[in-house]
Amino acid sequence: MRIEAVDFFYLAMPEVTLEADGSQDALLVRVAGGCFEGWGECEASPLVSIAAFVTPRSHGVCQPVSASVLGEQLDGPADIRRIAALVERNSMDLLQAAHTFSGVEMALWDLLGRARGVPVWQLLGYERTYPKVPYASLLFGATAEETLQAGRAATARGFRAIKFGWAGFGENGVDSDADHLHAAREALGPDGHLLVDAGQIWVEDVEAAAARVPALEATRTTWLEEPFQASAYEAYKALSKRSGEVKLAGGEGAHNVHMARHLIDFGGVGFVQIDCGRIGGIAPAKAVADYAAGKGVTYVNHTFTSHLALSASLQPYAGVEASRICEYPAAPKQLAVDITSTHLRPDANGEVHVPDAPGLGLEVNRGALGRYQRSVEISVSGKPLYQSEAIA
């Protein structure tokens, strides 16, 4: 079939605050071809990502993403990889292109899966899937007591793994951080999995990160995520030699396969976390999962938004038995909940299954989303370049 149309829908909560919560807005992508449509989601700035699809070209390798997508033939997985290579080439100098294409690529897989009546994970070559243990992704509380309460609320909902992050961690002193970590461990009990996300707070200051290792070890934290800027491989490597039983994790900032591979090879992480909404979609994420497996590194999804994004992020490693856990947005904004009419709820064992249904296996709930939509109009030299369609 031919890719006939690509449409973007910018959705946002009425108020978007400065908290580190990526579910406050969303950029949905719909791709139409044949008699089918597929949906994806960019984990990226909506307006800027739309602009990267429609912008006038600057030169041969600074073309809009649309130039490599619209009108292209889509008859199988090889076409998706071919189109991705076109984008990489034709939009080489357009930095935002990877973020824009991520949602488009997801939608292409969804479209192809729906057209063929098979799940995306099958198109990726997996014969079966393995359920994942979801970890609740939560922000640290303003006080250790708040962290304790947030952790208890999550364990009460059945979570056996919790990741705490951001909200001042790493900025308020080693003792304060230790208090939060002990509160988190107390909430989880002795057997739960405790994960910590530092949100790049130490930039590339290895000593500042190393100062937290004793408390991380004392609370038996499984991983310390993003201690540094996404490309500070030297700092990652140095810390990895001093972090004892605590492994390093990172990768959500990777906007191509190279960056994820480098974090493994040069940064020494034990867990590589990929956001399909940033790395260029599902196929590059699968390439990272394959690469990680060969290096003894555990692949994990990075997902903080909707269940459409969650399904997409599970596909690349759905068939990898050794990768047992998955990030699960435990307290998203209502917008993220409303994006799909069905959701990936944990089963009786508390495990999450990737859908055994065509494409990404979830339905976008267009009727519920009108109230969140922010219409976008872009004109250049007085001529309309982009005008968003109403989602509902």
Added chain:
Amino acid sequence: MRIEAVDFFYLAMPEVTLEADGSQDALLVRVAGGCFEGWGECEASPLVSIAAFVTPRSHGVCQPVSASVLGEQLDGPADIRRIAALVERNSMDLLQAAHTFSGVEMALWDLLGRARGVPVWQLLGYERTYPKVPYASLLFGATAEETLQAGRAATARGFRAIKFGWAGFGENGVDSDADHLHAAREALGPDGHLLVDAGQIWVEDVEAAAARVPALEATRTTWLEEPFQASAYEAYKALSKRSGEVKLAGGEGAHNVHMARHLIDFGGVGFVQIDCGRIGGIAPAKAVADYAAGKGVTYVNHTFTSHLALSASLQPYAGVEASRICEYPAAPKQLAVDITSTHLRPDANGEVHVPDAPGLGLEVNRGALGRYQRSVEISVSGKPLYQSEAIA
């Protein structure tokens, strides 16, 4: 002084073609503070870069670039680095931010230099400057004969160094590439410096690149630039061991200091080429120049557009005596010529001097630019978010 306003001017030739010529459009940035103004230029998609400045925020670390710039205090070089760190933090998840901020950062240096009455290179800590031998940056011809003629035209203008690139090189077979290389060497004569830019054409195919090494060696090519995707360090490293006397060059795609350092450390390049309009401006480029010097790697600017961009790109290594050559846009579109009313012409020795004048030392020729301007209007939810000011 306080940063009072940042304005963008999107300029373009009447027709923007698919040729690999980055001078077909431009995004100028003007920053106003105190009674002064400074100018910079993003080497990036204009519309997308503007959108990254004005976009509504998505969350705490996906804020528009404007949030970290407008209203900030600017009293010295440390403030520019402080603001850059704010952008890196607050726009962590906004991929285009580095490209947008690059032009803003240049303008901040220009503004500061004008306010203090000193050149930017002095603000960077250099006590004197060294002239550079400019190389003409040209596209290969459609035929070897056209390459020969283009090379002869450049040598007739006094150029002793020429870089040829793009326009099918690497795609049309080893023999065809060899013909072009020999034509280029013939045009330059035995003593000229021949440089070759492959424009990432082989992505990460080391064998395809290695197949061109014999002809590159036979024509005594100084460097082979960007054989691979900007982050394909493993491929760079593998080729660097097989490229004989020909050194590898790269770095124009670096959008932060880390990427440039990695190309040196992991990619094994002999020349690192930095575009101040992409890496985040002048200060990160200076950091790369310092790092390269310590590693025995030669720093070179990457500049394909205006002389405003050329001046900015010379500042970071103006005081490095060992870095002798500079890229010089030899056949830019008229737009790029018209951006400034003064130009950096080679002296009687054929060498280029960074201006010994306040700031970047060039005047933007606003009056000449009205005919190139493309006005931009962006609205979100029916409310105007951005409306460009007329440049003339």
